[in-house]
Amino acid sequence: MAVVTAVETRPRRNVELVLLIVSLGIAIGAYVLVGIAAEGRVQANWMWVGGGLAVLVLGVHAVLRVVAPYADPVILPITTAINGLGLVVIHRLDLAEETSLATRQLLWTAIGVGAAVAVLVLVRDHRILARYTWTAAVLGFALLLLPLLPFIGRNIRGARIWIGLGPLSFQPGEIAKILLALFFAGYLVTARDSLALVGRRFLGLQLPRARDLGPILVAWALSLGVLVFERDLGTSLLFFGLFVAVLYVATERTSWIVIGMSLFVAGAVLAWRIFSHVQRRVDIWLHPFEPGTFENAFQVVQGLYGMASGGLLGTGLGEGRPDIIPFAESDFIFTAIGEELGLTGIFALLLLYLILVERGLRTAIGARDGFGKLLAAGLSFTIALQCFVVAGGVTRVIPLTGLVMPFLAYGGSSLLSNWIVVAILLRISDAARRPAPAEVTG
Amino acid sequence: MNAPLRRLAVVVALLFASLLLSATYVQFVSAPELNARTDNRRTQFKEFGRDRGPILVDGRPIAQSVEVDDPYTYQRKYTSAQMYSAVTGFYSIVYKPTGMEGATNDLLNGTADQLFYRRLSDLFTGREPQGASVELTIDPKVQKAAWDALGNQKGAVVALDPKTGAILAMVSKPGYDPNALAGHDVAKVTKAWNGLLDDPDRPLDNRAIAGRLYPPGSVFKIVTAAAALEGGYTPDTLVDGPASLDLPQTSASLPNDFAGACGPNNKVSLLDALRISCNTAFGSIGLEIGDDAIRAQAEKFGFGKALDVPLTVTPSTFPADPNPPQTAQSAIGQFDVRVSPLQIAMVSAGVANGGVVMRPQLVKDVLSANGVDVIQRPQPERFSDAVSGQVAADLTRMMVAVVDDGTGKRAQIPGVRVAGKTGTAQQGEGRPPNAWFTAFAPADDPKVAIAVVVEDGGALGDAASGGRVAAPIAKQVIEAVLNR
Known part of the structure; x- marks a missing residue:
């Protein structure tokens, strides 16, 4: 590991x-x-919602001044802007559909901010x-598999990634993703030497020993399990992508990416050959307008129509018809x-996300410890992957899946x-940007 | 670990670049194609969100868009809806617009080429684009008279100004309520539509121009008489008029509607043959002059020709290659002769106008949304020269005789010379005949030409005849024109 001077x-x-004031x-x-x-x-209620978000x-910001004064100054304003824009669009859909989701979203924002603090x-x-x-490993895998349990697991819109207790429902995979990033970082920072250095070279690739393939095979099997049993390509891709990315950063071996990608593609093709729900997703992706798939593709097609009607400059807030699209407030x-x-x-919006992710990766580069690097890289990459999987799903880069745009x-x-992810990134960035102690160690 | 981190940052940037590309593809490259798709409800909302121009009759709207608080912004409303349903058609979010709503859609919604400069100025002035208003030639008093006169009988009435072709009345019964189809509740609209489709009385048909065509029966004798007169007959020419005409090549015969011959010694003048509607006389004329002569005459009146008024009129037909018995049948408007009421009105109008058929027209003028600028004002236009002036005069004399002292007495109007012809078209065993009457008046200076058809004998059923059922209706409509 290179020595990094601040x-x-x-x-x-x-x-x-x-920047925060600009975002607000x-x-x-x-x-x-939107109201106008x-x-x-x-x-x-604009003062309540706006004031609430501002407070x-x-x-x-105030907490950061005290507990993490050197934290990255861009991450929080971007998060605020995206979270605020999400509130605006949800409010806009509330007005069209006479719901009141924006208030609940603000409440969840408060809970999220509380957790971050x-x-x-x-x-x-x-x-x-x-x-x-x-x-974290045990908890993370448990949370990931929780929706598969009877009674509390819930099947919502074809994906079994929810748990429900009474009126409350929750996606444990969201928390699992943090725990797994933590686990991967902690595990790989210790195991990286054997995974990186041992093995034969083949076609220019450093191939690992068979016994070192264990962890990636376990991760692969688990992600396939998520795909097959929870029927959620998004979570599966997120989880496996996170693992491969962190593995690559830890070992600096391209071979892991090749192996990982091959495994994922093979698994996905296999799942597509075997499972009808995967085939349906692929059909919707490839042929949304064909008569056979048109019914199922309604959401995707309406989403495309919505974007097309927006054109270059958009209809203007409150002037379009996004409420035609089912679940416009979440998936779409x-x-x-x-x-x-x-x-x-x-x-x-995409550039805001990109800057947020790149600030996270910059934090990873700046971090002075391997664990911090891997954790920051993993968490940042999950944000990027989620954006890609969602936005790529609605614009037909990849099949549509069950993830949602972070903060939005x-x-x-x-x-x-x-x-919580943002809080961890802020914490690591504080450590990364803090003036180096007198004695610099690598 | 920093080198792979930097590469990861590049991978992330590439992922986002692919999203920027795909979003650009959807929102810019393929957007026109997506926006043009027929199942795109947003495009519908845009189309229905326009301030659509009204359809006017005598300056008053019979169809207009009213602002409402729903996603479509405007609700189409019809007044005297049933009476005008055949003319207006309907404007629906579910089905294609019909009637004038369909035929003049681009004018009403403001997308017609004629409105280009207005749209351009709307763009610069920021004014909400508005459709043009379409003023019809319909005279509301005549329309109402026709609607009321038909009562609850099924059928149609068309009245024309023979000198201009302006359509003064167009009624089809039963009508329907276009408001039920113009609603914004898809389920309700679909239900109403299916109800109308399943109705055995076919209320959605515009019987006047585009329903199922009718056998014309004896009103077609005007065409046969015109062909004969053009071929050298005079009103006084004596023709064979026995009680029953033996048809060549078969054992069948063609009888008169009334028992007995049409005149002494089985001979009758052409004028009297029309006056009393002598089947055998016109059957023998048909055999004499042949199907080609009758067909040619029919086509001069408009048979077989496409016509938009701008509602599309189903062309009337004369059989292509009848054998002699079929020719005799066709000469009296039976066998495979099929007509629209408008076509029959055009025959009378042609006779009334000295032999010249004027092109029927429903649009009086198209006005810009501010109601001042005339965008379009169709001028009277010659449609065809059907018969010579002399033949027209002869036919007029013969048709006047029909009303004065023949089968059409019930169309007499004190002080007005009415020219007319009855028809009682058989529809086969077990079904009452369709009752026809066509006329024009005043005979010396025609103001109106009219065709009336009442299906299945109307209120009289089997006892119906054109003279008893249809002539009184024509009379009321003519009076409405002359009294205005």
């Missing part, structure tokens, strides 16, 4: 404050505009998380933005887990 020594909390201004302004466009008047994120306050050094490597919030804010809005889409589990 480039930046200033906390940059004031930069963060300015965009979100609150958009919220007000859709109902012809400013919604009475929450400014609270995080708790993580920042309680975890003063991310390295202590490495102690919980195997606990991306198309709602495409419709009303246009390709311009989509580009802005309606859903408590996702908001909660992603705010």
Whole structure:
């Protein structure tokens, strides 16, 4: 591991404050505009929602000043902007469908922010998380498989990735993704030498020993299990992609990527040959307009129509018809933005995500410990993968799956887990950007 | 571990680049194609969200768009809906627009080429685009008279101004309520539509121009008489008019509707043959002049020709290659002769207008949304020269005789010379005949030409005849025209 000297020594909390105010201004302004466009008047609750969001994120900002003064100053404002935009679009759909999901989303934002603050306050050094490597493994796999249990597992829209207790439902996979990132980081930081250095060379690739293939085969089997039994290609892809990415970063061996990709493609093709629900997804992906698949593809097709009607500049907030698309507030919030804010809005949104992910990866590069590097890389990559799987699903780059856009889409589990992800990234970035102690160690 | 991290960052950037590309493809490259798809409800909302122009009759809207608070923004509303249903058609979110709503759709919704400059200026002034309004030639008093006169009988009435071709009335019964099909509740609209489709009385048919064509029966004798007169006959030419005409090549014969011959010594003048509607006389004329002469005459009146008024009219037909007995049958409007009421009105109108048939027209003018600029004003247009002026005059004399002292007495109007012809078209065993009447008046300065058909004998059933059932209806409509 290379020795990294800190480039930046200033906390940059004031930069963060300015950016936060810009983010809040965009979100609150958009919220007000939606009311004017859709109902012809400013919604009475704009001050509550806008004020609520402002109090929450400014609270995080204040906490950062105390417990993580050197944290990356861009991550929180971007998160705020995306979360705020999500609230706006959900509010906009509320007005069309006479629901009140935006309030619940704000409540979940509060819970997520609370969890983030708790993580920042309680975890003063991310390295202590490495102690919980195997606990995280057990908990993570348990959560991942929880929806398969009878009674509490719930099948929603074809995917069995939910658990329900009474009126509450939750996607345990969202939390599992953090725990698994933690486990992969903790496990691979210790196992990386044998995985990286031992083995034969073949066709320019450093091939691992058969016994070192164990972990990746286990991960592969588990992700296939998720695909087959929970019927969720998205979670499967997220989980396996996360593992392969962290494995690659840990070992610096391209062969792991080749092996991983081959395994995933083979598994996916196998699943496609065998399972009708996978075939249906693929049919919808490849032929959404054909008569045979048209009924099933309704959501995808309506999403495409929505984006197409938005064109380059969009219809304007509150001026389109995103409510035609089923579940526009969760799975298809991306198309709602495409419709009303246009390709311009989509580009802005994707670039926000890209910057967020790249800031996370920058944090990984800056981190001074292997565990921190792998954890930050893993968590950042999950955000990127989720964006890709969702936005790629609705724009037909890949088959549509059950994931949602981080921070943007309606859903408590996702908001909660992603705010925790942000808190961990902020914590690692604080360590990475903090002026190096007198004695620099690698 | 920093080298793979940097490469991972590049991979992430590539993933996002693919998303930017795919979003660009959807929202820019393939957007026009996606927007043009017929199942795209957004495109529908856009189309239905336009301020569609009204359809006007005498300056008053019979179809207009009213702003409503739903996704479609505008609701199409019809007044005197049933009476005008054959003309307006309907404008539905589920089905294709019909009637004038369909025929003048691009004018009403503002996308017609004629409206290009207006749209351009709308673009720059930021004004909401509005459709043009279409004013019809229909005279509401005449329309109402025809609608009321038909009562609850099935059938159709068409009235024309013979000098211009303007359609003064177009009624088809039973009508329907286009409001039921113009609603925004897809389930309700579908239910109403299916109800209308399943109705054995076929209310969605515009019987006046585009329903199932009718056998014309004796009103067709005007065409046969025209062919004979053009071929050298005069109204006084004596023709064979026995009680029953033996048809060549078969054992069948063609009888008169009334028992007995049409005149002394089985001879009758052409004028009297039309006056009393003598089947055998016209059968023998048909055999004499042949099917080609009758067909040619029929085509001069418009048979077999495509016609848009701008509603599309189903062309009337004369059989292509009848044998002699079939020719005799066809000469009296039976066998395979099939007509629309509008075609029969055009025959009368041609006779009324000195032999010249004017092109029937429903549009009086098309006005821009502000109601001031005339975008389109169809001028009267010659459709065909059906008969010479002399033949037209002869036919007029003969048709006046029908009303004065023949089968059409019930169409007499005190102080007005009415020219007409009855028809009682057999539909085969067990079904009452269709009752026809066609006329024009005043005979010396025609203001209106009309065709009336009442299906299945109307209120009189088997006892019906054109003179008893259809002539009184024609009379009321003519009076409505003359009294306006």
